[in-house]
Amino acid sequence: xxxxxxxxxxxxxxxxxxxxxxxxxxxxxxxxxxxxxxxxxxxxxxxxxxxxxxxxxxxxxxxxxxxxxx
Numbered sequence: 001x002x003x004x005x006x007x008x009x010x011x012x013x014x015x016x017x018x019x020x021x022x023x024x025x026x027x028x029x030x031x032x033x034x035x036x037x038x039x040x041x042x043x044x045x046x047x048x049x050x051x052x053x054x055x056x057x058x059x060x061x062x063x064x065x066x067x068x069x070x
Contacts, residue, residue: 004017007027019027 004015007014
């Protein structure tokens with residue numbers, strides 16, 4: 001017989017098959033929120049990288065303009 005999946009939240013281990021439907025729903029909602037937070041963090045990292053690129057492009061454009069005026 002297969003062992004019931006275990007879920008650990010804040011160092012508390014839960015036996016998934018013994019949880020009530022309400023508990024399973026709450027855990028599902030927690031997983032959904034965690035997944036969305038991960039997606040948002042990934043997007044934030046992408047935008048931060050884009051901002052660094054734009055900053056470098058602006059600095060390069062300033063350098064190019066300074067050299068053209070020299």
